[in-house]
Amino acid sequence: MKKIFILIIILFAKISTAETTEAILKKIDSNMRYKSIKYTGIMEINKHHRRKKIKTFTAIIKGTDKAFIEFINPEDRGTKFLKLGDELWIKGAFAEQADKISGHLLKNSLMGSDFSYEDTMENESLNTLYKSKIIGEEKINNHMCYKLELTAKKKKISYPKLIIWADKEKYIILKEQFFALSGLLLKEMSVLKVKKINNKYIPVKIKMENKQRKNSYTILKMKNISVNQKISDRVFSKRNLEK
Amino acid sequence: MRILNLFWGIILISSLNASVSFNGRFYHNDFIIIDEKKHFNITLLDFRFNVFPTDIIKIKSELEYKIMNAENKAAVYYNSDNIYLNLLYAVFYPDNSKIILGRFLPDWSKGKIFKPLDIFNYKSYFNRYLNNTGIDGFSGKFYLTDLSSIEFIYTYNIKVKNFGKYLYGDSAEETHSFTGLNFESHFFSFDNNYIYLKDIANGMNFIGTAIKGDLIIGIWGELLYGFNSDNTKKILSAAAGADYSFFKHYVLSIEYYYSENGYFDYNFYEYSMYSNNDTQTEKYFAGNIDYLLSDAGSIGAGIIYDIKNANFIFYPYIHYEVLQNFTADCSVYSFKTENISQYFLSLSVNIQY
Numbered sequence: 001m002k003k004i005f006i007l008i009i010i011l012f013a014k015i016s017t018a019e020t021t022e023a024i025l026k027k028i029d030s031n032m033r034y035k036s037i038k039y040t041g042i043m044e045i046n047k048h049h050r051r052k053k054i055k056t057f058t059a060i061i062k063g064t065d066k067a068f069i070e071f072i073n074p075e076d077r078g079t080k081f082l083k084l085g086d087e088l089w090i091k092g093a094f095a096e097q098a099d100k101i102s103g104h105l106l107k108n109s110l111m112g113s114d115f116s117y118e119d120t121m122e123n124e125s126l127n128t129l130y131k132s133k134i135i136g137e138e139k140i141n142n143h144m145c146y147k148l149e150l151t152a153k154k155k156k157i158s159y160p161k162l163i164i165w166a167d168k169e170k171y172i173i174l175k176e177q178f179f180a181l182s183g184l185l186l187k188e189m190s191v192l193k194v195k196k197i198n199n200k201y202i203p204v205k206i207k208m209e210n211k212q213r214k215n216s217y218t219i220l221k222m223k224n225i226s227v228n229q230k231i232s233d234r235v236f237s238k239r240n241l242e243k
Numbered sequence: 244m245r246i247l248n249l250f251w252g253i254i255l256i257s258s259l260n261a262s263v264s265f266n267g268r269f270y271h272n273d274f275i276i277i278d279e280k281k282h283f284n285i286t287l288l289d290f291r292f293n294v295f296p297t298d299i300i301k302i303k304s305e306l307e308y309k310i311m312n313a314e315n316k317a318a319v320y321y322n323s324d325n326i327y328l329n330l331l332y333a334v335f336y337p338d339n340s341k342i343i344l345g346r347f348l349p350d351w352s353k354g355k356i357f358k359p360l361d362i363f364n365y366k367s368y369f370n371r372y373l374n375n376t377g378i379d380g381f382s383g384k385f386y387l388t389d390l391s392s393i394e395f396i397y398t399y400n401i402k403v404k405n406f407g408k409y410l411y412g413d414s415a416e417e418t419h420s421f422t423g424l425n426f427e428s429h430f431f432s433f434d435n436n437y438i439y440l441k442d443i444a445n446g447m448n449f450i451g452t453a454i455k456g457d458l459i460i461g462i463w464g465e466l467l468y469g470f471n472s473d474n475t476k477k478i479l480s481a482a483a484g485a486d487y488s489f490f491k492h493y494v495l496s497i498e499y500y501y502s503e504n505g506y507f508d509y510n511f512y513e514y515s516m517y518s519n520n521d522t523q524t525e526k527y528f529a530g531n532i533d534y535l536l537s538d539a540g541s542i543g544a545g546i547i548y549d550i551k552n553a554n555f556i557f558y559p560y561i562h563y564e565v566l567q568n569f570t571a572d573c574s575v576y577s578f579k580t581e582n583i584s585q586y587f588l589s590l591s592v593n594i595q596y
Contacts, residue, residue, distance in 0.1 A: 053567045074266065075568050075595055084390075085455070087432055094291065096334070096343065097350050100434045102461020104488050112539050112564070167487065228350075237389035243336055 021132040024146055027171035028164075031201055036062045038071075039225040041120075045113045048215040054112055064124045066236040074109065082241045088117060091241050098241045107158050114187065114208045114218040118158050129153060130162065140174040143167045161184070170194070172201045184208040185211045192219070198227045262295040270372060272591035283313040289329070289374060292317075299337065301345075305330040307374055329376045329579060341384040346377040349396060351425055351438060353455040354527045356481035357500035357545065359467040360438065360451050361399070365405045372572075372593060390429035397422050403442070409504055410447060410469055410478050420442060432457045446472030460487040479503045492535045500527040526550040539564030554580040568595040 038060045045053040048204045056073045067083040071093075078093035088101045088162045130150035138147050145165040161179035166172065169181070172194060178187040193205035202225060210216040232242065267290040275282040289307040296302070307327045332345030352358040358365075363378050380398030381559035387393060399420035403411045411417070433456030440449040453465035464483040470476065484498035502525040530551055533543035540563040548555045560574035569592070576587040 050539075051566065055541075077264065077266075094303075095350070096341075096347065099353075100455045101484055102488075103432065103457040104459070104461060104486075105494075108488055109535070233389070236388070238392065239339065239341075239386040239389065242341060242384075 020105075021134055021148060022127060024134075024148065024171070025125075025127045025130075025132055025150075028166055029127055031171045032059070032173065032203075033064075033125050034200070035228045036060070036231045037227050038229060038231065039222045039223065041201050042221045042223070043111075043113050043115070044219040044221075046215070046217050046219070048213075053112065055113070059120065060231060060235055062231050062233075062236065067120075068240065071111070071118065078211065080241050081117070082236060082238070083117070084236060089238065089241055090165055094240060100239050113220075114216055116158065116212045119208065120220075123189060126150065126164075129157060134141060135163070137168075138165060140165045140167075142176060143169070145174055167201075170201045172203065195225075197225055200227055202227065223238075244464070263293070264290045264295075265290065267291050267596055269594045270591065272372070272589060275588040275590075277586040277588055283311065284312050285309070285373070287374070291330075299335060301334045301336075302579060303330060303332055303334065304328070305374065307372075327374075327376055329374050332377070339386050341382075341386075343382040343384075346379050346383070348375060348377040349382060351451075352435060352483045353436075353453045353463045354465055354484060354498065355459050355483075355486075355496060355531075356498050357527065358466045359480040359482055359502070360436075360453050361499075362440065362449075362467075363401060365402070371435075372591065383456070390427075390434075392427050394425040394427070395423075396425065406447075406449065406469055406504065407466075410471065410476050411445075414445075423449075427550065450474075460485050477503075494533040494535070496531045496533075498523070498529040500529070502526075536563070540570070552580070554578075569593070 007174075018132065022225045024105045039058070041057050041059055043053075043055045045055065054073060055071060055076060057069050057071045060068045061104070065083075069079070069081040071079040073075060076093060078091075080091045082089045083099070083106075086103050086106065087144055088103070088106055089098045090101055091098045094228075108116060110117050110120055123237070132147055132148050132150045135149045136147040138145055145167055148164050150162040150164060159178040160181040161183070163177040163179070164173050165175040167174055172191070173189075176189040177185055180186055180187070188209045188211055190207045190209075191203040191205070192207055194201050195204045204222045206220045206222075207213060208218050208220065267288070269286075270289050271284065271286045273282060275285040287307055287309040289305055291303070291305045293304070294302040305328075307329050308325055309327060310325050328346065330346055330348065332343050332347040335342040335344075349363045351363070352361040354361075364375050366373075366375060367376075378398045379400050380396065382394055382396045384392050384394040397420075401421050402419040403417055403419050404415040410554070420443045421440050422443060423438060426437045428435050428437075433454055436451075436453040438449070438451040440451075440455075441447070442449075447469060448471075449469040450465060451465065451467040453463070455461075455463040462483070462485045464481070466481040467479070469478040480500070480502040482498060482500045484496060486494060486496035488494045504525075528548045529545065531543060531545035533541050535541050540561070542559075542561045544557070544559040546555060546557050555578075557577045557579075558574050560572065562570065562572050564570050572589070572591045572593075574589045576589065578585045578587075
């Protein structure tokens, strides 16, 4: 009888923990996922011993599956990307026709940076993609954070496992580690600056480090941010890509 | 000279009250035939000038200076005029449409190496960094949905040898006027094109299709079928390919090409085979593996294999981004046939400004 009672308590404790992690992710999602977001991005790409490269672009993301990026720095001006669901198209700077990029390339580097196409265009909720559990609490930049381990619910996903550090007060991710299925640490993201826009805390300066390559990291700064503005579906079309 | 005057005139007029941008590049490529100790090189300097008078009109142009030197003696590339107006066209964007008028470069092909539908803009895989001169004509594209469209095209200077020499025989060096349609649709995860082209003067007809999409791996294919007015001469060429990237740094691709376009044409895959076989059918296989470097660039190797004659070309290469606007390439081409074994070294630099 005593054993059953203990088992019930353990089970109950586990259920309450599961609810807590779900609630945490829900709050993070509500803070960090948007109906739409539009911004100007400045990428500083740093590679081992090399002069840093600067690439600027405008990004428009709507819902979980529509994204449009246009590069505006002189070397790449006119290069555009359109993402609809798992599909990606590119229009080169001097081309008039759009070209489809194979879906498996979505996990590859975006214009030589440490972000993949998916990293910059993904807006799906964590609760939809991952199961989660709390594995501790740690301080990041003087902010107390939940440390959560997330494992993918589906097989076809870029990062089968994540560890995130979520600010306990603001419910934003301050640090995130991306793992392969084998458990290999692939990348680490750190939020360097957060801004409150339209009652949402938005990371406006992010460092993405490639843990598989020596001294390879990219800093993404976001400016001219507008969140949850109405954006026409016509933006996410070949009509716009080939313009 | 008239072309140059026209170019500068348009620049001057259109830039008076418009948003203007310009850029260009310097490109130099040295080829060394190792066994024969000979070399030749190509140098080009191009200048691209774009004017956007309003949100719905763009004027784009490309002027190029190109010169080839062979065995250290200056040699003229193609003809005595080394300045080319490659592009000069206006694009209009009425609602749901795109209209192009002038000298432009349409591209209906989806392949990487073998491109049966590269009709307007034939580009060899081995000189893909060189520019092509556009075709003069008109294109009107109407977008039916977000991912589908229909394009009408008229041009009066397609090089008919792009279709293969068999169909046109002695007139293969000529340029002809064409009208055509290109319907593009999208279903599942595939872009699909269906094309029709008609040679206005000679009554030749061409139908074709292209597909590109995903089935876990990336796949693409294209087919072109041509026939004369009394259906006594026919050509067929088809290509299919697939690629996949694994461990995020490797990209593997393969392609197969089948052609009944006629006699072996040195302008097509000219580097690949020293074929002594003039029969109509050609079959090639191509494979390529690319490793993305940690900094910027890639190293890789490719092979093009002539299945029928058992000839092949093997080419390891390195592509390196020295600076953000400065890339350098080095490759070795090894040709093997029954009678010939030859090596080329290719060194090139490309600087954007």
